[in-house]
Amino acid sequence: MNKNILIETKGLEKIYKEDGDIETRALQGIDLIIHEGEFVAIVGPSGSGKSTLMQLLGFLDRPTSGTYFFQGEDVSLLSDEELAHIRNKKVGFVFQAFNLLPRQSVLENVKLPLIYAGIKEPERTQRALELIDLVGLSDRASYQAQKLSGGQKQRVAIARALINKPRVIFADEPTGSLDSKSGEVVLHFLQDLHKQGNTIILVTHESYVAESAQRILHIKDGLLAHDEEVKNRRIIEHDGFKK
Amino acid sequence: MLTDVFKIAWQGVVTHTSRAVLTVLGVVIGVTSVMTVISAGESAQAYVVAEISSFGPTNIFVLPGKQPKGPSGAAGTLSNDSLKERDVESLKQKTNVPKVKAVIPYVFGYETLVVDEEKYNAMVIGSSELIQKNFDLSVSSGRFLLGSDITDHTQVVVIGDTIREKLFGLSDPVGQKIKIGNSKLTIVGVLAKKGQSSFFDANKSVIAPYPVIQQNILGIKYFQRLIVEAQTAEDVSGTIADITTTLRINHNITDPAKDDFFIRTQGDLVNQISTITTILTVLLLCVAAISLIVGGVGIMNIMLVSVTERTKEIGLRKALGATNKNILRQFLYEALILTGGGGLIGVGLGTALVWGMTWAAQSFAGINLPYVFSLRGLVVGLGVSVTIGLVFGIFPARSAAKKNPVESLYSD
Secondary structure, eight states: OOOOEEEEEEEEEEEEEETTTEEEEEEEEEEEEEETTOEEEEEOOTTSSHHHHHHHHTTSSOOSEEEEEETTEEGGGOOHHHHHHHHHHTEEEEETTOOOOTTSBHHHHHHHHHHHHTOOTTHHHHHHHHHHHHTTOGGGTTSBGGGSOHHHHHHHHHHHHHTTOOSEEEEESTTTTSOHHHHHHHHHHHHHHHHTTOEEEEEESOHHHHTTSSEEEEEETTEEEEEEEOSSOOOOOOOOSOO | OHHHHHHHHHHHHHTTHHHHHHHHHHHHHHHHHHHHHHHHHHHHHHHHHHHHHTTOTTEEEEEESSOOSSGGGGGGGTTOOOOOHHHHHHHHOTTTSTTEEEEEEEEEEEEEEEETTEEEEEEEEEEOTTHHHHTTOOEEEEOOOOHHHHHTTOOEEEEOHHHHHHHHTTSOOTTOEEEETTEEEEEEEEEOOOOOOSSOOGGGEEEEEHHHIIIIIIOOSSOSEEEEEESSGGGHHHHHHHHHHHHHHHTTOOSGGGOSEEEEEHHHHHHHHHHHHHHHHHHHHHHHHHHHHHHHHHHHHHHHHHHHHTHHHHHHHHHTTOOHHHHHHHHHHHHHHHHHHHHHHHHHHHHHHHHHHHHHHHHHSOOOOOOOOOHHHHHHHHHHHHHHHHHHHHHHHHHHHTOOHHHHHTOO
């Protein structure tokens, strides 16, 4: 396995200030290293700061203090526009609420990041169709996203996350809105992507979900409480998405 | 990339069709009124100019009194008595005015016409036989005034078609008597039906020899107008100079500032009318502008609501790599599509409205109001609506662009 450091943080803090003086210290100094090709789960109870950590690692927000190196580069020095480009090209997101554009077709949804990447047609459609095929939704490509089932929606989201060949995929409670069978399909797919060499960072509060990863980072009260290697990793068998 | 963002904005508009329609309603109404005002103004102007031009480019109008400062001053010229029979005779002389073709005296007033017990208020015109050709009048029955009627002070009159209808119904008025003021005149002819002109309405007028009108009806010895016809349009300016010289000699005037008459040509009238219609158009445009501003505020309102409503979409787009600029453009383009579309609809509606107005004027009122498609209206209407889109769209678009992706993504 590749041993290059992908993500390294030192003393990462995030303090939210609400209406005047009340401060919420969501993260109180996180030091961690994630290598390329790892499958890491970030777990913790709600309010622990695990989502905040993912948002910082995913360039959706900036830390209050501390440093964040991504591929050896100090991210705090980047402009908003450069962060947008990193989110576009190096990161793929899968959210609990799917976050698809409901009235647009599956194809349009998967293509969306390519538009912001400045990729032209017909390459856009071609790449999007390949990934839609990969997640087994070829026959649904022209459907409106809102007409799909939860599991199908999340597979569209996975296709969208992969479209720019990202360095890391962030999955924020990807099974949280799904029934257990659809959830298992999604986890299987993340494991599959990992096997192909992708770096996956999975945020969850459920231990059985976290056990599908190689390594678990336990976050508690804004601190990294425990960094655990998964001994009995749960390998999810599934005969692919094609139905 | 720009066209892609435009496409995204377009989708944003069409996926919310009913909201888009409501949003642009204000702009549509505003631009419709702008287009209507400008277009109707231009139609009216074209109509009036055409009417004035129909008097012929060789006509020179001599009016008594001082040159009035504005349109309201014109009334003062009606009771000024500086233009007399002697002036008519002098102007007819080729030695005084070499290029004169005709001099037509003109007096008028409003009088009650009486036939049996029927009464009708009409414009009573005193002139000579020459007015027939100059005003392009024809008779539907009987005859027009003759030169001998003028010299002999014959007590005859020709009446307009509306007067014939009101006072005589189906019977033939030729040969019958009509009472005007205290005089009884014999009707010798009926004018053929004619569209309203800006100068006078032939259908609601009677024309008699000017000496009869002056002495028996109005009791005056002067003229309210002299129409001097030059031989050709090129002769007009020279003829104006000759008229001025002749009348100054007749009136013993040496200082031009003390002139007791002034001269108007068709060109002057056209300019005057254009000024008046332009002022009216500008005034109406100011009113229309208010509705456009209201429309713009409406757009801003809905756009702000839409930005709030679509916070999650904005967050998602940012998470997927949209820059602030991309988001700003998306919402600005949406505003522009809305206002530009509203502007186009408004221009179309305004055009249809004015077309309908001119059609109705032509078919029902017999006014030959020409339809003019106003290019100026199109440019102003579209320009203003797009400007409104920019001005009122930029604020909501900026608030969308500034949204923090995390707060947007995880908002409900």
